[in-house]
Amino acid sequence: MTLEPESLGQSRSDLAEALRRERKRAGHTQTWLAKRCNMSQTKISNIEGGKLTPTIVDVELILEALQAGGKLVPEILALARTANTEWQDDWSSLRRGLDKKQNELARLENVTREFRYFLPTMITSLLATPEYIRASVSRNSGDMSKTVAKKVERQRVLLDDSKRFTFLLTEQAVRWPLVKPVAMGMQLDHLASVSRIPTVRLGVIPLGLTPIAETPLNVFTCYDRRLVTVETATGALVLRDHRDVNAYREDFDRYEQYALFDDACRALLSEWAEIFTRQRP
Structure with a gap:
C-alpha cells in the first residue's frame, strides 16, 4: 500500500467500516466480540465508530475471533497499518x-x-x-x-x-x-x-x-x-x-x-x- 499523507484520516474510517461489516457478516454482536477478544464492549463500539484507532494486535484478535479469511485479512491489516501511521x-x-x-x-x-x-x-x-x-x-x-x-x-x-x-x-x-x-x-x-x-x-x-x-x-x-x-x-x-x-x-x-x-x-x-x-x- 502506498502511503499518502492525505489518506491517513480516511484509512481510519475505512478500517472502522471494514471491521463493523465483517462482524455483521459473521452474525455476532459487539458484546459477543468483546468477550472473545477480552475487550470491553465500549472499546469495540469506539473502534467500529472510528473514535478509537485499534492497534495491529487488536485487529488481528478481532479478525481471528470472527474467523475472517481470504483476501480480506491482508486488506484489513493494511488499513490498520496505515491507520496507525500519522x-x-x-x-x-x-x-x-x-x-x-x-x-x-x-x-x-x-x-x-x-x-x-x-x-x-x-x-x-x-x-x-x-x-x-x-x-x-x-x-x-x-x-x-x-x-x-x-x-x-x-x-x-x-x-x-x-x-x-x-x-x-x-x-x-x-x-x-x-x-x-x-x-x-x-x-x-x-x-x-x-x-x-x-x-x-x-x-x-x-x-x-x-x-x-x-x-x-x-x-x-x-x-x-x-x-x-x-x-x-x-x-x-x-x-x-x-x-x-x-x-x-x-x-x-x-x-x-x-x-x-x-x-x-x-x-x-x-x-x-x-x-x-x-x-x-
Missing part, C-alpha cells in the same frame, strides 16, 4: 504555532518512561543551549522567542528520576557548525555536562575509527514501546505499529554498539570543543 507536516505546525508543538511534545514526554534518540544530523533541543536552539528555528518567520522558551523549559524532563534517556549522536551531528565557533564550543561543553545527569546516557559515534555497516537515514525517537517518530525534511511520521516500533528499537541497538559513552565520550567532546574555541569568530 503524518505531521511542518506547515501545519507553523500555522498552529511551534510553541504549541512543544506543548504536545511535553505531554508525550510526561507519559513516557524510556526515551531513545538517534541523532545523525544535529543536536536535539533537549540537549541544546538557548543560542543553539535560536539558530535551529531561525529559518522560520515571526517571533520565535516563545518557541525557544518552551524548548528550554522542556529540558527539565531530563531531571525526572522516573525516566531514562539514551541519546546517540553521530560526529557530524555534534560538529555541524550551526552557530559561531565560540558558541559551538559552549554547546559541546554543555553536552558533556548533560552526560553526567543520572537519568541520561549520552553516546557519540565517531567517524573513521571502525567500519560501520549500518546506514542511517533519518532522525528518530522511540517513546517506550508505544510509538516512534521519524523526522523528514518536511515533517514527521508517527508510527504506532508494533512491528515498526520494534524495527527502530533494533536499529537503535545496532547503532549503539558503535558509540562511545561516559569518559570516552566526554574526552571527544572536549577535544572538539577546543577545536571550535581556537577558531576565530
Whole structure:
C-alpha cells in the first residue's frame, strides 16, 4: 500500500467500516466480540465508530475471533497499518504555532518512561543551549522567542528520576557548525555536562575509527514501546505499529554498539570543543 499523507484520516474510517461489516457478516454482536477478544464492549463500539484507532494486535484478535479469511485479512491489516501511521507536516505546525508543538511534545514526554534518540544530523533541543536552539528555528518567520522558551523549559524532563534517556549522536551531528565557533564550543561543553545527569546516557559515534555497516537515514525517537517518530525534511511520521516500533528499537541497538559513552565520550567532546574555541569568530 502506498502511503499518502492525505489518506491517513480516511484509512481510519475505512478500517472502522471494514471491521463493523465483517462482524455483521459473521452474525455476532459487539458484546459477543468483546468477550472473545477480552475487550470491553465500549472499546469495540469506539473502534467500529472510528473514535478509537485499534492497534495491529487488536485487529488481528478481532479478525481471528470472527474467523475472517481470504483476501480480506491482508486488506484489513493494511488499513490498520496505515491507520496507525500519522503524518505531521511542518506547515501545519507553523500555522498552529511551534510553541504549541512543544506543548504536545511535553505531554508525550510526561507519559513516557524510556526515551531513545538517534541523532545523525544535529543536536536535539533537549540537549541544546538557548543560542543553539535560536539558530535551529531561525529559518522560520515571526517571533520565535516563545518557541525557544518552551524548548528550554522542556529540558527539565531530563531531571525526572522516573525516566531514562539514551541519546546517540553521530560526529557530524555534534560538529555541524550551526552557530559561531565560540558558541559551538559552549554547546559541546554543555553536552558533556548533560552526560553526567543520572537519568541520561549520552553516546557519540565517531567517524573513521571502525567500519560501520549500518546506514542511517533519518532522525528518530522511540517513546517506550508505544510509538516512534521519524523526522523528514518536511515533517514527521508517527508510527504506532508494533512491528515498526520494534524495527527502530533494533536499529537503535545496532547503532549503539558503535558509540562511545561516559569518559570516552566526554574526552571527544572536549577535544572538539577546543577545536571550535581556537577558531576565530
